[in-house]
Amino acid sequence: MTDIGFETDLFSPMQMGALQLANRIVMAPVTRSRMADDGVPNEMHATYYAQRASAGLIIAEATNISAQGRGYAMTPGIWSQEQVAGWKKVTDAVHAAGGKIVSQLWHVGRFSSVELQPNGDAPVAPSAIKAEGSTYTEKGFVEVSMPRALETSEIPGIIEQYKLAAENAKRAGFDGVEVHSANSYLLDQFLRDSTNQRTDQYGGSIENRARLTLEVTEAVVSIWGNERVGIRLSPVTPDAGNTPPDSNVMATYGYLIQQLNNFNLAYLHFVEGATATSRTVPDDVDLDALSAQFAGAFIGNNNYDLAMALERRAQGRIDAVAFGRLFISNPDLVERLRRGIELTIAPRESYYGGGAKGYIDWPTANA
Ligand SMILES: Cc1cc2nc3c(=O)[nH]c(=O)nc-3n(C[C@H](O)[C@H](O)[C@H](O)COP(=O)(O)O)c2cc1C
Numbered sequence: 001m002t003d004i005g006f007e008t009d010l011f012s013p014m015q016m017g018a019l020q021l022a023n024r025i026v027m028a029p030v031t032r033s034r035m036a037d038d039g040v041p042n043e044m045h046a047t048y049y050a051q052r053a054s055a056g057l058i059i060a061e062a063t064n065i066s067a068q069g070r071g072y073a074m075t076p077g078i079w080s081q082e083q084v085a086g087w088k089k090v091t092d093a094v095h096a097a098g099g100k101i102v103s104q105l106w107h108v109g110r111f112s113s114v115e116l117q118p119n120g121d122a123p124v125a126p127s128a129i130k131a132e133g134s135t136y137t138e139k140g141f142v143e144v145s146m147p148r149a150l151e152t153s154e155i156p157g158i159i160e161q162y163k164l165a166a167e168n169a170k171r172a173g174f175d176g177v178e179v180h181s182a183n184s185y186l187l188d189q190f191l192r193d194s195t196n197q198r199t200d201q202y203g204g205s206i207e208n209r210a211r212l213t214l215e216v217t218e219a220v221v222s223i224w225g226n227e228r229v230g231i232r233l234s235p236v237t238p239d240a241g242n243t244p245p246d247s248n249v250m251a252t253y254g255y256l257i258q259q260l261n262n263f264n265l266a267y268l269h270f271v272e273g274a275t276a277t278s279r280t281v282p283d284d285v286d287l288d289a290l291s292a293q294f295a296g297a298f299i300g301n302n303n304y305d306l307a308m309a310l311e312r313r314a315q316g317r318i319d320a321v322a323f324g325r326l327f328i329s330n331p332d333l334v335e336r337l338r339r340g341i342e343l344t345i346a347p348r349e350s351y352y353g354g355g356a357k358g359y360i361d362w363p364t365a366n367a
Contacts, residue, residue: 011025017227017228019266026322031075034355052331055099057099060103063104066164073116087169105162105178112144112147124148124158128147130147152200158186163222178230184238191209191253210252210256228266233253235249235285250289257290267298268298274302298317299320300317300320300321
């Protein structure tokens with residue numbers, strides 16, 4: 001069958017909740033910053049995703065659930081009818097090519113600028129603690145702004161934003177949704193004691209800090225059913241300002257995962273280590289022990305190559321593997337891995353911004 005030398009089920013179909021995947025190789029969500037200001041996908045984006053439809057599952061790039069949730073220019077949204085219609089082009093193209101695609105629901109929380117917010121408002125966050133770092137706006141790079149702490153009375157409105165986005169994802173023809181609770185964005189900011197200093201029922205104890213992620217998950221499940229909802233966590237990724245991860249990663253994320261088990265979700269998706277950099281974790285953290293607490297399918301990610309995916313699959317540590325950067329420059333990544341064909345490495349300059357170049361012009365091995 002394959003050139004990899006021994007039997008593996010990495011290239012065989014699998015069931016994740018209600019999602020039937022042609023193989024266990026997932027395209028990780030990868031922001032490409034190639035949208036117009038209105039956040040509406042068009043034919044070019046449909047082509048890009050359709051080219052990658054041989055992945056068992058595509059997790060589309062992080063998608064803003066609301067204008068308030070937006071932290072970077074040129075990223076897609078899913079709150080307007082135009083955006084829904086744009087995404088429908090994408091999902092239709094992926095389905096026509098035989099693929100499956102879910103939408104990653106994104107609210108950046110504090111990682112935004114007044115330049116990007118409606119009416120020039122301050123970004124919202126669990127607490128008024130400023131991130132460090134800069135983000136890209138229509139005016140170029142600017143430092144992120146001082147956020148405003150959400151009132152307790154505003155939290156139902158945040159959950160409603162996720163719910164509307166989940167409904168819109170359904171209208172747009174996605175196969176499901178992934179709750180983006182990773183990479184130090186809004187939900188992760190609530191989870192971590194470094195960014196959450198609230199004294200209401202959404203701050204303080206682990207139970208309180210996990211509450212928003214769980215309530216959002218419940219809201220999204222109410223729209224999609226449990227079998228078409230997954231969730232992404234990055235327990236040790238520092239944020240752009242190097243705010244440390246939670247002071248007790250094992251307890252905080254362990255509690256969250258135990259509670260997530262009550263939903264019987266389609267999958268749990270981890271960034272193992274620091275996102276797109278090192279897989280090293282602090283001495284007191286054991287990510288395999290955390291993911292083993294999850295009762296459903298587990299997708300591993302971060303700096304995998306084929307050998308690592310085969311090994312960790314054979315050890316039973318992952319059910320599927322997600323590749324991010326390799327899918328940028330290898331639209332036929334599954335076929336290349338299966339046949340042992342050399343991979344193309346994308347230069348960083350091609351990651352963000354621009355048009356078709358470095359986006360839909362990566363050749364397949366057969367071309
Ligand atoms: C250009 C770029 C954009 C990314 N965009 C997202 C995103 O939209 N959502 C997300 O959860 N992670 C995002 N990530 C993280 C990737 O999903 C993935 O975790 C990371 O690249 C590590 O996987 P890899 O080693 O296979 O690339 C991004 C990473 C890169 C390099």
